[in-house]
Amino acid sequence: MSSRPAAPHNVVWLDAPSFPEAARKALADTGLRRNLGRATATIRDKRLAVTGELADWEQLRQAGAALKRRTLRHLDGYLVQLEEAVTRAGGTVHWAADAAEANRIVAGLVRATGSTEVVKVKSMATQEIGLNEALAAEGIDAFETDLAELIVQLGDDRPSHILVPAIHRNRAEIREIFVREMGRRGRPAPEGLSDDPRALAEAARLHLREKFLRARVAVSGANFAVAATGTVGVVESEGNGRMCLTLPQTLITVMGIEKVLPDFADLEVFLQLLPRSSTGERMNPYTSMWTGVTGGDGPQEFHLVLLDNGRTATLRDTVGRQALACIRCSACLNVCPVYERTGGHAYGSVYPGPIGAVLTPQLVGVEHAASLPFASTLCGACYEACPVRIDIPQVLAHLRAEVVEAKRRGSAVPSAEALAMRTAGAVLGSPGRLALAQRAAALGGRLLGRGGTVGALPGPLRRWSGARDTPAPPAESFRSWWKRTREGGPEKEDGHDCP
Amino acid sequence: MRIALFITCFNDTLYPGTGRAVVRLLERLGHTVEFPQAQTCCGQMHFNTGYRPEALPLVRGFTEAFAGYDAVVTPSASCAGMVRDNHAVVAEQYGDGELRRAVAGITPRVYELTELLVDVLGVTDVGAFFPHRVTYHPTCHSLRMIRLGDRPLRLLREVRGIDLVELPRADSCCGFGGTFALKNADTSTAMLADKMRGVLDTGAEVLCSADNSCLMHIGGGLSRLRTGVRTLHLAEILAATEGDPR
Numbered sequence: 001m002s003s004r005p006a007a008p009h010n011v012v013w014l015d016a017p018s019f020p021e022a023a024r025k026a027l028a029d030t031g032l033r034r035n036l037g038r039a040t041a042t043i044r045d046k047r048l049a050v051t052g053e054l055a056d057w058e059q060l061r062q063a064g065a066a067l068k069r070r071t072l073r074h075l076d077g078y079l080v081q082l083e084e085a086v087t088r089a090g091g092t093v094h095w096a097a098d099a100a101e102a103n104r105i106v107a108g109l110v111r112a113t114g115s116t117e118v119v120k121v122k123s124m125a126t127q128e129i130g131l132n133e134a135l136a137a138e139g140i141d142a143f144e145t146d147l148a149e150l151i152v153q154l155g156d157d158r159p160s161h162i163l164v165p166a167i168h169r170n171r172a173e174i175r176e177i178f179v180r181e182m183g184r185r186g187r188p189a190p191e192g193l194s195d196d197p198r199a200l201a202e203a204a205r206l207h208l209r210e211k212f213l214r215a216r217v218a219v220s221g222a223n224f225a226v227a228a229t230g231t232v233g234v235v236e237s238e239g240n241g242r243m244c245l246t247l248p249q250t251l252i253t254v255m256g257i258e259k260v261l262p263d264f265a266d267l268e269v270f271l272q273l274l275p276r277s278s279t280g281e282r283m284n285p286y287t288s289m290w291t292g293v294t295g296g297d298g299p300q301e302f303h304l305v306l307l308d309n310g311r312t313a314t315l316r317d318t319v320g321r322q323a324l325a326c327i328r329c330s331a332c333l334n335v336c337p338v339y340e341r342t343g344g345h346a347y348g349s350v351y352p353g354p355i356g357a358v359l360t361p362q363l364v365g366v367e368h369a370a371s372l373p374f375a376s377t378l379c380g381a382c383y384e385a386c387p388v389r390i391d392i393p394q395v396l397a398h399l400r401a402e403v404v405e406a407k408r409r410g411s412a413v414p415s416a417e418a419l420a421m422r423t424a425g426a427v428l429g430s431p432g433r434l435a436l437a438q439r440a441a442a443l444g445g446r447l448l449g450r451g452g453t454v455g456a457l458p459g460p461l462r463r464w465s466g467a468r469d470t471p472a473p474p475a476e477s478f479r480s481w482w483k484r485t486r487e488g489g490p491e492k493e494d495g496h497d498c499p
Numbered sequence: 500m501r502i503a504l505f506i507t508c509f510n511d512t513l514y515p516g517t518g519r520a521v522v523r524l525l526e527r528l529g530h531t532v533e534f535p536q537a538q539t540c541c542g543q544m545h546f547n548t549g550y551r552p553e554a555l556p557l558v559r560g561f562t563e564a565f566a567g568y569d570a571v572v573t574p575s576a577s578c579a580g581m582v583r584d585n586h587a588v589v590a591e592q593y594g595d596g597e598l599r600r601a602v603a604g605i606t607p608r609v610y611e612l613t614e615l616l617v618d619v620l621g622v623t624d625v626g627a628f629f630p631h632r633v634t635y636h637p638t639c640h641s642l643r644m645i646r647l648g649d650r651p652l653r654l655l656r657e658v659r660g661i662d663l664v665e666l667p668r669a670d671s672c673c674g675f676g677g678t679f680a681l682k683n684a685d686t687s688t689a690m691l692a693d694k695m696r697g698v699l700d701t702g703a704e705v706l707c708s709a710d711n712s713c714l715m716h717i718g719g720g721l722s723r724l725r726t727g728v729r730t731l732h733l734a735e736i737l738a739a740t741e742g743d744p745r
Binding site: 378381402486 | 506508510511512513514515516518519534536537538539540542544545546547548549550551553556557560585639640642643644670671672674675676677678679680681682683684685686687688689690691715716718719720722723
C-alpha cells in the first residue's frame with residue numbers, strides 16, 4: 001500500500017483559507033453562531049446525561065481504547081482476515097491506495113451494472129475521497145439520503161459537522177433550500193411547505209422515496225467490519241440507510257482500513273460507546289449488519305473497497321497514530337470551545353473540530369494543513385469526551401512541532417516567530433539574562449503603563465491588545481524582591497507594598 | 500520539609516505579588532520557603548508552540564535548579580502540568596539518559612500550590628480573611644491536565660468573610676491558550692466575551708483562579724471594558740488576613 005496521496009484531494013478543500021482567516025469570517029456570522037451555540041449545547045447535555053448514568057463508562061472507554069490500539073498494531077493481519085471472510089461470504093474486496101483509485105473502482109463497479117445513479121448512505125469516507133464529484137464526472141448521479149447530507153447536497157454546500165453535517169443551517173434556511181432545489185433533482189417540495197420540522201422531514205421522505213424505489217445501486221461507508229466473520233455494519237438514526245442497504249441489487253461499501261475490528265464480540269463495547277457519545281442516545285435507532293450476500297434477500301452483489309488514503313502513513317507515527325482509533329462520534333466537536341464558535345467550515349476539511357485538527361494534517365501531510373494543529377487552546381475538553389481516549393491535545397502539540405520543523409526545513413530564513421522563540425529561549429535560558437530583561441520590562445512599564453495597565457501594544461501583539469489591557473510590568477520582579485529582602489536573611493521587611 | 504518555590508517566569512516578571520503571597524502564606528503556616536535563584540522557565544510556551552528543541556535547555560535548567568528539594572511548589576497549574584506531563588516527553592525525544600533520570604526524579608515532587616496545601620500539608624483552613632464577593636474560574640489545565648478537582652474551592656470555602664459564588668459554565672475555556680490568543684486572536688476574543696459574560700452574571704467583585712496567565716487574559720478584557728471586576732490569584736486571597744488585607 002502507498003503512503004500519503006500525492007494531492008490532498010477532498011480531505012482538505014483546496015480553496016480553503018487558513019483557519020484563523022476562515023474563523024474570522026465565521027465568527028461574524030451571527031446566524032451561524034446562534035445555530036451552533038444552541039445545537040452543540042443540546043447535544044453536550046444529552047451526552048453528559050447518558051454517559052453519566054453508566055457506572056462503568058470509564059471502563060468502557062478504556063476497553064474501546066485498548067481494542068482499537070491492539071487492532072491498529074496488527075492491522076495488516078486483520079485486514080487480510082477480513083478480505084478472506086468477506087470473499088467466503090460471497091462479497092468482493094478491492095484495495096484502494098488513495099482517493100483516485102477508490103473513485104475509479106467505485107465508478108467502474110457502477111458502470112458495470114448499467115445504472116447511471118446511486119443512492120448513498122451517510123459516509124465520511126466517501127466525503128473524504130470526493131466520490132460524488134468523481135461519479136458526476138463519469139455521468140453518474142449520486143443521491144445523498146441522510147437528511148442532513150441531503151440538505152447539504154441540495155444547498156450545494158459543504159458539511160460542517162461529522163454527525164450533523166447541516167448543523168450550521170436553521171429550519172428556515174432548510175425550507176428555502178428544499179423549495180428551491182428539490183424540483184431540480186427529483187420530486188419537488190410540496191406546495192406551501194412550512195419550516196415546521198415534521199413538514200420538512202415529510203418533504204424529504206417523499207423526495208427520497210422516489211429514489212429508493214428506483215435505485216439499483218447503493219453506496220455506503222461502514223462504522224465497522226468484523227475480521228473474523230466478514231460482517232460489515234452501519235449505525236444510523238433515520239432508517240434511510242437501511243433502505244439503501246436492503247433495496248438495491250448492488251451494494252458498494254467504501255471503508256477506511258482503520259475501521260476493522262477483530263471479533264463480533266468487540267461490538268459490545270463500540271455499540272455502547274458510539275450512540276451515547278454521538279447522538280446522546282442509549283442505543284442507536286438502526287443498526288444494519290450484513291455478511292457478504294444472502295440469496296433472495298437484500299443486495300445480490302456486494303463490494304467492499306478498503307481505503308488507505310494516508311492512513312498507513314499516519315500509522316507510522318507512534319504518537320499521531322492514535323487518531324486512527326476515532327469512531328467518528330463527534331463528541332469532541334460538540335465540547336470544543338473553538339468549534340462551538342467557528343463551526344466546521346473554518347477547518348477547511350471534511351474532518352472538522354479537534355479530531356479533524358489531528359486527523360487532517362496527518363492524512364494529507366502537515367504542510368497542506370499547517371494552521372489546523374494551532375486551532376485549539378489545548379483545553380483538553382476533547383480528550384475528556386473522547387470515547388476511545390484519543391489524547392488530542394498531546395497529538396496537537398506533537399503536530400505543532402512537526403509544522404515548525406517542516407517550516408524550518410522549507411526555508412533558509414527563520415520566520416519572525418522562530419526568531420522571537422529563539423530570543424525568548426536565550427533570555428529564559430539564564431537567570432542573569434532574565435533579570436536583565438525584567439529590568440528592561442519594568443522600565444518600559446513605567447514609560448507606557450497608565451494606572452497599572454498598558455493599552456495598545458506594538459506589532460503582532462496588537463492582536464492581543466485590541467481587546468485586552470495588559471498589566472504594566474511592576475517595578476520589582478519577584479527575584480529582585482527576594483534578593484533585596486531575603487539574601488541577608490528572612491527577617492527583613494516584607495516588601496509586598498511594591499506596585 | 501525543604502520547600503522550594505518555582506515562581507514561573509511569567510509570575511516572576513508580571514505578578515511578583517503572587518509569589519510574595521505564596522511565601523507569606525507558607526511561612527504563616529510554619530514552613531520555610533526557599534527560592535533557588537537558578538530557576539527560570541518550564542518551557543511551556545516553546546513546547547506548546549512547537550519549538551521543542553528550544554524547550555530542552557529549559558527542561559534541563561529546571562532539573563538542575565530544583566535538585567535536592569523535598570517539594571517544589573508553584574502557583575501555576577499549567578506550569579505544573581507542563582513539568583509533570585511534558586518534561587519527560589522532551590527528555591525522551593531530545594535528552595540523554597541522565598536528563599531522563601533527573602526528570603523522573605523531580606516530577607513526582609512538583610506540586611501546584613493547592614495540592615501542596617491540601618494533600619501534603621493537610622490544611623484547608625489557612626486562616627485567611629477576605630471580605631469580598633468572589634467567583635472562581637477553574638482553568639483548563641488545573642481541571643483537566645493536573646486534575647485539581649475541588650481543592651481550590653475547599654480552601655476558598657474556609658476563608659472568613661468571603662462571599663463565594665459559582666461561575667456559570669465554569670469549566671469552559673476562557674480562550675487564552677498561550678500563543679493561541681495571538682495566532683487565533685478572533686476566536687480567542689469570542690471565547691473571552693462569553694467567559695466575561697459569565698463572570699459579570701455572578702456580580703462578583705473578584706475573579707480568582709490557580710493561574711495568572713488565564714487571569715491576565717480574562718482580566719485584560721474586564722479591565723478594557725472598565726467592568727469593575729478585578730482578578731486575583733488564589734494565593735493572594737489565601738494569604739490575606741485581617742491585619743494584612745489585599
